[in-house]
Amino acid sequence: MPELPEVETTRRGLSPLIEGVRLERIVVRDPRLRWPVQLPASLRDVELRSLGRRAKYLLFNMDHGALIVHLGMSGSLRIVNQHTPLKTHDHVDLVFAGDRVVRYHDPRRFGSIHWQANPVDQHWLLQKLGPEPLGDEFDGAYLKRLARGRRVAVKNFIMDAHVVVGVGNIYAAESLFRAGIRPTVAAHRVTLTAYESLARAIRFVLQRSIHVGGTTLRDFVDHDGNPGYFKQLLNVYGRDGQPCRVCGTTLRLTRLGQRSTVFCPKCQRFQGFREVNC
DNA sequence: ATAGTCACCTGAGCGC
């Protein structure tokens, strides 16, 4: 569930409910996430200053540091109260004043929760991350520069968090389709023009998805961010064997870095002859 | 440094 738009949607839904509110305590029911959850005992009765995001990490910013929360493959957060019955895999509660509980739910337990004292960006998980795709330093020229000498497939290249953060399997496929680029092309062979198109596509696809997710989860209190709306917008992901929405050609499935990858063999010919309009 | 593979874990869906 959680790619960057879902994380951002979660952030936007949660922040008005808990910013400026005192975090009273944290209940760890099951510490066995990707890394064992180990939080300082002193982390109680502190005010949440802001809820931020870096890549797919949510940052619960306090005066002296931050909780760094990652949702992994199957994690979600929702607002409940202390009497809300527990479901299986509800591993952690952040108990705020006013009976507001942010409940962490993660069946596969690939997510993580860390505490990092200021400065928060010194945390090892955040140290080597590339730029935000929606930020200023991310553009076609940046991608072209980093792609020098890189022989990995361009899809793997843009999914590499050292290159740019927040582009997961769904959005990598969708962005490459929109830019008309074949996912398997070696990163160094993609032209500057095509990278400019790709950078635009990444921003567009992420922003549109955040917008739609925001609509779907306007009353965010529930998790479940698997919006029907969003699914309607998918052009290639999960559509192998079906006709391309643009040209009708049967979409093809391949595997890249152990991840399934769907593309249109006609619209995505090589390094992007044209941007696909949808 | 780079590219490729493994691993972590649970649940859903499918064929038999």
Add this chain to the structure above:
DNA sequence: TGCGCTCAGGTGACTA
């Protein structure tokens, strides 16, 4: 109904 297999939105740690 049950069993075994494959796959799933992420990403750090290994290996050559």
